[in-house]
Amino acid sequence: MIEKSSPWYSYALQDRPSRSGSLPPPERFEWGTAPGMGPGTPVLGQELRRRRILELGCGYGRNAAHLAGLHGAEVTAVDLVDLQIKQANESYGKLAGLTFVTFDGLDFLNLGRSEFDVVYSVFGAVGLVSPSLLLAAVARRLRRQGILAFSVPHPSRGGIPRARGAQPRPDLLPLPGGPGRPVARWELDEQGWRSALGTAGLRIVRTFELGTSPRAQPNTLMIVARRN
Numbered sequence: 001m002i003e004k005s006s007p008w009y010s011y012a013l014q015d016r017p018s019r020s021g022s023l024p025p026p027e028r029f030e031w032g033t034a035p036g037m038g039p040g041t042p043v044l045g046q047e048l049r050r051r052r053i054l055e056l057g058c059g060y061g062r063n064a065a066h067l068a069g070l071h072g073a074e075v076t077a078v079d080l081v082d083l084q085i086k087q088a089n090e091s092y093g094k095l096a097g098l099t100f101v102t103f104d105g106l107d108f109l110n111l112g113r114s115e116f117d118v119v120y121s122v123f124g125a126v127g128l129v130s131p132s133l134l135l136a137a138v139a140r141r142l143r144r145q146g147i148l149a150f151s152v153p154h155p156s157r158g159g160i161p162r163a164r165g166a167q168p169r170p171d172l173l174p175l176p177g178g179p180g181r182p183v184a185r186w187e188l189d190e191q192g193w194r195s196a197l198g199t200a201g202l203r204i205v206r207t208f209e210l211g212t213s214p215r216a217q218p219n220t221l222m223i224v225a226r227r228n
């Protein structure tokens, strides 16, 4: 179980759905920081029914609920923080084909054996765990030609280039009413991700830069890759 002193526990305390109790699955899958900015679910495959999908860092489970509830996918959604998983189960736990698990994303990949068609992360474990460890573990659990898709904070958000490659850099996790909490983040630009993915046996097939509106500066880098 995660310590209550963890920044991600503080994050979970304020990352809540709009109301309590059982909820219908959200109409949209969100990749970015503003509604409707990303490419939706077609980048994960045209037919998602019965696809085995894993989310790494699901929060309260909105995107996982969309995939299970509206596309009929078999989704396992993992988050480090038990409070997030409790909230996810309360909101979406009744949906068929959806399992929420409290686990560190890297440990879940390393300890399990089952294979997935798709692995994804939306500001989740990808970028918050060493890419050399995490991407190798993802590749071991993805079927051949399976898809890894992820969103990370853009490495040049706010006009400041931050890409560091192999070393993580300190970032502030914004929390309402407070100064933010420090987290370590691996900030790679597209070329850095291409190289890290290539080392793990994955190749980039699409890249998107997303902002808060079509004309706003990008604040999100989204990458879709396939296992070789």
Ligand SMILES: C[S@@+](CC[C@H](N)C(=O)[O-])C[C@H]1O[C@@H](n2cnc3c(N)ncnc32)[C@H](O)[C@@H]1O
Pocket (backbone or CB within 6 Å): 008, 011, 056, 057, 058, 059, 060, 061, 062, 078, 079, 080, 081, 084, 103, 104, 105, 106, 121, 122, 123, 124, 125, 128, 129
């Ligand atoms: C910014 S939130 C995004 C949540 C969700 N993907 C969404 O879009 O609403 C990041 C989430 O990743 C979780 N997380 C951070 N590090 C993780 C790790 N190593 N393994 C699994 N989950 C992690 C946090 O607890 C948090 O719920």
